[in-house]
Amino acid sequence: MGDRSSDLHLFRRLILEARPVWPHLALIFVLSLMSVPIALLLPLPVKLVVDHVLGSQPLPPLLAAWMPQGLEGSPQAMLIVAAGLLVTVSVLQHLEGFASWILQSYTGELLVLRSRARLFRSGHRIRSTESTRTPSRPTTSPYRG
Secondary structure (H helix, E strand, C coil): CHHHHHHHHHHHHHHHHCHHHHHHHHHHHHHHHHHHHHHHHCCHHHHHHHHHHHCCCCCCHHHHHHCCHHHCCCHHHHHHHHHHHHHHHHHHHHHHHHHHHHHHHHHHHHHHHHHHHHHHHHHHHHHHHHHHHCCCCCCCCCCCC
């Protein structure tokens, strides 16, 4: 029972310590959520090539609305669209990963810096109160070489 109480106390202290970076943590969470739909778009260009260039299925209505009227049945145009879509989705995936990595690194470093500063302040406070309470010691060492 005592371990659970100390774990909850530690968890509460960690949450309070991370309070200043909650917006960063929320943005990291949103970026992580964005990676799922981007990853789900990766096989779409291959599907377009297999179904509409190599196969004979008609274009989906959403994609047909984006294609110019004269290029709907052209395999070359569909290959160009699929290649452009592949490049776009890949760039989006890499940008999301890079932004997430930068933000995670920045947030982690910020938390470490704040923790070190807090430890330094508490250590400095302990040393300054010790020096006022204890009598001064001689500066010469009792051990002679």
